[in-house]
Amino acid sequence: xxxxxxxxxxxxxxxxxxxxxxxxxxxxxxxxxxxxxxxxxxxxxxxxxxxxxxxxxxxxxxxxxxxxxxxxxxxxxxxxxxxxxxxxxxxxxxxxxxxxxxxxxxxxxxxxxxxxxxxxxxxxxxxxxxxxxxxxxxxxxxxxxxxxxxxxxxxxxxxxxxxxxxxxxxxxxxxxxxxxxxxxxxxxxxxxxxxxxxxxxxxxxxxxxxxxxxxxxxxxxxxxxxxxxxxxxxxxxxxxxxxxxxxxxxxxxxxxxxxxxxxxxxxxxxxxxxxxxxxxxxxxxxxxxxxxxxxxxxxxxxxxxxxxxxxxxxxxxxxxxxxxxxxxxxxxxxxxxxxxxxxxxxxxxxxxxxxxxxxxxxxxxxxxxxxxxxxxxxxxxxxxxxxxxxxxxxxxxxxxxxxxxxxxxxxxxxxxxxxxxxxxxxxxxxxxxxxxxxxxxxxxxxxxxxxxxxxxxxxxxxxxxxxxxxxxxxxxxxxxxxxxxxxxxxxxxxxxxxxxxxxxxxxxxxxxxxxxxxxxxxxxxxxxxxxxxxxxxxxxxxxxxxxxxxxxxxxxxxxxxxxxxxxxxxxxxxxxxxxxxxxxxxxxxxxxxxxxxxxxxxxxxxxxxxxxxxxxxxxxxxxxxxxxxxxxxxxxxxxxxxxxxxxxxxxxxxxxxxxxxxxxxx
Amino acid sequence: xxxxxxxxxxxxxxxxxxxxxxxxxxxxxxxxxxxxxxxxxxxxxxxxxxxxxxxxxxxxxxxxxxxxxxxxxxxxxxxxxxxxxxxxxxxxxxxxxxxxxxxxxxxxxxxxxxxxxxxxxxxxxxxxxxxxxxxxxxxxxxxxxxxxxxxxxxxxxxxxx
Numbered sequence: 001x002x003x004x005x006x007x008x009x010x011x012x013x014x015x016x017x018x019x020x021x022x023x024x025x026x027x028x029x030x031x032x033x034x035x036x037x038x039x040x041x042x043x044x045x046x047x048x049x050x051x052x053x054x055x056x057x058x059x060x061x062x063x064x065x066x067x068x069x070x071x072x073x074x075x076x077x078x079x080x081x082x083x084x085x086x087x088x089x090x091x092x093x094x095x096x097x098x099x100x101x102x103x104x105x106x107x108x109x110x111x112x113x114x115x116x117x118x119x120x121x122x123x124x125x126x127x128x129x130x131x132x133x134x135x136x137x138x139x140x141x142x143x144x145x146x147x148x149x150x151x152x153x154x155x156x157x158x159x160x161x162x163x164x165x166x167x168x169x170x171x172x173x174x175x176x177x178x179x180x181x182x183x184x185x186x187x188x189x190x191x192x193x194x195x196x197x198x199x200x201x202x203x204x205x206x207x208x209x210x211x212x213x214x215x216x217x218x219x220x221x222x223x224x225x226x227x228x229x230x231x232x233x234x235x236x237x238x239x240x241x242x243x244x245x246x247x248x249x250x251x252x253x254x255x256x257x258x259x260x261x262x263x264x265x266x267x268x269x270x271x272x273x274x275x276x277x278x279x280x281x282x283x284x285x286x287x288x289x290x291x292x293x294x295x296x297x298x299x300x301x302x303x304x305x306x307x308x309x310x311x312x313x314x315x316x317x318x319x320x321x322x323x324x325x326x327x328x329x330x331x332x333x334x335x336x337x338x339x340x341x342x343x344x345x346x347x348x349x350x351x352x353x354x355x356x357x358x359x360x361x362x363x364x365x366x367x368x369x370x371x372x373x374x375x376x377x378x379x380x381x382x383x384x385x386x387x388x389x390x391x392x393x394x395x396x397x398x399x400x401x402x403x404x405x406x407x408x409x410x411x412x413x414x415x416x417x418x419x420x421x422x423x424x425x426x427x428x429x430x431x432x433x434x435x436x437x438x439x440x441x442x443x444x445x446x447x448x449x450x451x452x453x454x455x456x457x458x459x460x461x462x463x464x465x466x467x468x469x470x471x472x473x474x475x476x477x478x479x480x481x482x483x484x485x486x487x488x489x490x491x492x493x494x495x496x497x498x499x500x501x502x503x504x505x506x507x508x509x510x511x512x513x514x515x516x517x518x519x520x521x522x523x524x525x526x527x528x529x530x531x532x533x534x535x536x537x538x539x540x541x542x543x544x545x546x547x548x549x550x551x552x553x554x555x556x557x558x559x560x561x562x563x564x565x566x567x568x569x570x571x572x573x574x575x576x577x578x579x580x581x582x583x584x585x586x587x588x589x590x591x592x593x594x595x596x597x598x599x600x601x602x603x604x605x606x607x608x609x610x611x612x613x614x615x616x617x618x619x620x621x622x623x624x625x626x627x628x629x630x631x632x633x634x635x636x637x638x639x640x641x642x643x644x645x646x647x648x649x650x651x652x653x654x655x656x657x658x659x660x661x662x663x664x665x666x
Numbered sequence: 667x668x669x670x671x672x673x674x675x676x677x678x679x680x681x682x683x684x685x686x687x688x689x690x691x692x693x694x695x696x697x698x699x700x701x702x703x704x705x706x707x708x709x710x711x712x713x714x715x716x717x718x719x720x721x722x723x724x725x726x727x728x729x730x731x732x733x734x735x736x737x738x739x740x741x742x743x744x745x746x747x748x749x750x751x752x753x754x755x756x757x758x759x760x761x762x763x764x765x766x767x768x769x770x771x772x773x774x775x776x777x778x779x780x781x782x783x784x785x786x787x788x789x790x791x792x793x794x795x796x797x798x799x800x801x802x803x804x805x806x807x808x809x810x811x812x813x814x815x816x817x818x819x820x821x822x823x824x825x826x827x
Binding site for chain 1 (some may be wrong): 672675676680682684687689690691694695698701702718720730732735736737755756757758760761771797800
């Protein structure tokens with residue numbers, strides 16, 4: 001009964017989405033206030049219906065209702081309750097439901113928190129959101145209904161893929177989807193602005209916090225995925241340039257370009273058409289990512305069993321969304337005026353550089369990801385693009401990005417003097433060059449060319465940001481009591497500034513992590529028997545043997561290791577190899593001793609011979625945590641920026657009616 | 667016309683940048699792509715002699731064995747028509763198994779053995795790499811009976827689109 005309620009709620013949500021996409025938009029075009037005011041209640045209604053549908057599916061999982069096909073395929077009575085809930089989005093149908101639920105939640109949030117927006121604008125945004133929701137609900141109801149019944153009812157489910165029975169992966173998809181779907185808000189704002197022909201600084205200001213929040217979620221989502229792959233897959237890598245990973249990286253790259261270009265549009269009313277184009281691209285790439293993951297057209301280590309009909313549906317949907325929005329763009333964008341002029345040495349130029357580099361990198365990643373499809377289409381053979389190619393492309397662009405990143409925030413809008421810039425940044429520049437020289441000397445462990453370059457760039461980004469923070473505080477007259485001045489600034493209008501600084505320092509931290517781990521990483525595959533020991537990077541791993549240990553829904557072979565540095569024991573590790581009772585699939589559970597400056601990592605391969613020997617993989621990973629720490633700082637910076645009071649100023653605006661009618665007339 | 671000149675400079679830099687990036691990317695791509703060949707194609711000599719490529723198919727049952735060092739494994743890969751022996755040193759992915767689909771990347775030695783640098787892992791038991799799916803399909807369409815791997819599950823053998 002409850003699954004049918006959920007199914008029914010989905011159908012109602014589709015009908016509501018039809019109304020939502022038509023009436024508020026029509027109202028905004030004809031000036032019909034009654035139709036426009038429908039927008040908010042419709043957004044809330046959509047959220048209510050989809051919450052009901054989602055709750056129905058969660059309930060089916062918690063009660064192990066195997067008469068529902070999706071539950072029978074992805075759950076099992078032995079599964080711990082927490083994973084029963086995360087199993088809801090462990091497969092295609094459920095993750096799609098989660099996607100539309102988030103879509104509705106973002107819509108409702110826009111409706112609730114944008115009280116200062118002109119009514120016509122909100123009506124258009126909600127309508128565009130409704131159109132996207134129609135696409136996804138149709139997709140779900142036609143090809144992937146999560147509430148489909150199964151008869152006869154099996155006594156036991158098939159179990160969730162053991163790889164997904166993990167905390168990191170339980171929250172990775174929701175974070176990622178919050179980001180993907182969040183870009184739909186930026187997209188809706190852009191399309192709404194195009195429909196209204198009103199692309200101005202105000203539009204950028206409305207759109208900016210939403211975009212930044214979406215970007216922060218996506219950052220965390222990608223970071224969790226990387227972290228999960230690191231500890232769960234047992235390969236010790238943190239990024240594989242796999243098509244599915246690239247699918248999430250591309251919207252992030254364009255999203256990063258977008259939040260920077262929005263800044264220019266808000267502050268200087270420039271880059272308007274470009275910003276709109278980026279907003280369209282960010283969401284289109286999110287959809288493309290979904291298509292790549294769900295259609296199975298690419299060979300991926302992450303690929304799940306797929307259905308060609310679904311791929312076709314998403315492809316058609318993608319064409320409608322991309323084609324429609326680009327057509328609208330081509331029709332409307334030329335009318336958009338061109339905004340402020342700027343000189344070669346100005347913050348606009350630096351942000352333009354940022355945008356070009358990010359877009360160039362996105363194009364390269366897209367190219368590398370789709371190259372196998374292109375080759376196949378032209379009958380040039382079946383290829384795969386190796387990850388060294390992606391690394392090369394990243395290394396070719398990243399240094400420029402870091403140089404611009406250190407310089408840009410120190411520049412003034414519109415025009416700056418080279419001498420003034422040099423005066424404020426000379427010591428940051430000098431110290432970075434010193435780092436470069438120091439790291440290049442042989443006394444520093446030889447890690448190749450990239451160690452000095454990477455560390456110097458990280459130093460440059462960090463130091464130049466210290467310089468601009470110092471300058472800002474000096475302007476506020478607070479260099480005598482830095483802490484007090486900083487707190488006052490944070491309480492006042494400085495949050496978006498410090499958010500930016502935090503995020504940029506996050507980039508520096510990330511760069512240090514990547515540089516160190518790729519230059520000094522050590523790994524070795526060895527065969528060890530009980531009592532054997534092996535040393536890498538000054539750490540001695542002593543293998544004590546492996547035992548059989550039962551878990552809640554699996555049986556594990558558990559190895560025991562003592563890790564010594566010199567005479568001191570630094571870690572006691574228990575890597576596992578699990579066999580899940582629900583399915584025959586084995587699972588490696590690596591044991592990691594995490595540290596701020598290094599990780600020690602052991603994973604069990606398989607038993608060899610009859611004497612209790614094992615094939616093992618041992619790793620030493622310096623600074624690997626910094627990679628994720630950097631991502632966390634970026635997301636934190638984004639959140640801090642959004643909390644800037646500037647974005648809340650006009651919430652209690654009393655000028656609403658006037659603005660509404662003006663916008664409706666436009 | 668000053669502003670216009672500046673814009674021209676920007677456009678020029680952008681075009682130049684894109685051009686350089688594109689040519690770099692393409693030339694780098696040439697040395698980093700790995701073509702896929704089925705065991706039948708390898709037997710027909712269609713594979714490159716000294717370049718990295720990928721070979722895929724099903725792991726033939728009862729061919730998996732370990733060398734003395736305990737880390738090197740040998741197994742045969744088939745597309746139901748021909749067989750290629752594969753050697754790999756290191757830890758195999760969790761889902762590696764006899765009768766399962768597999769894609770290995772590496773180069774072929776003078777002894778006719780394919781020395782793999784890595785072996786593709788997957789997340790899902792029911793997932794089959796598309797290339798492997800295609801090759802099996804081809805072999806099937808060629809009228810080859812499932813002789814090479816008789817004990818492999820029929821479900822993984824006959825792949826329907």
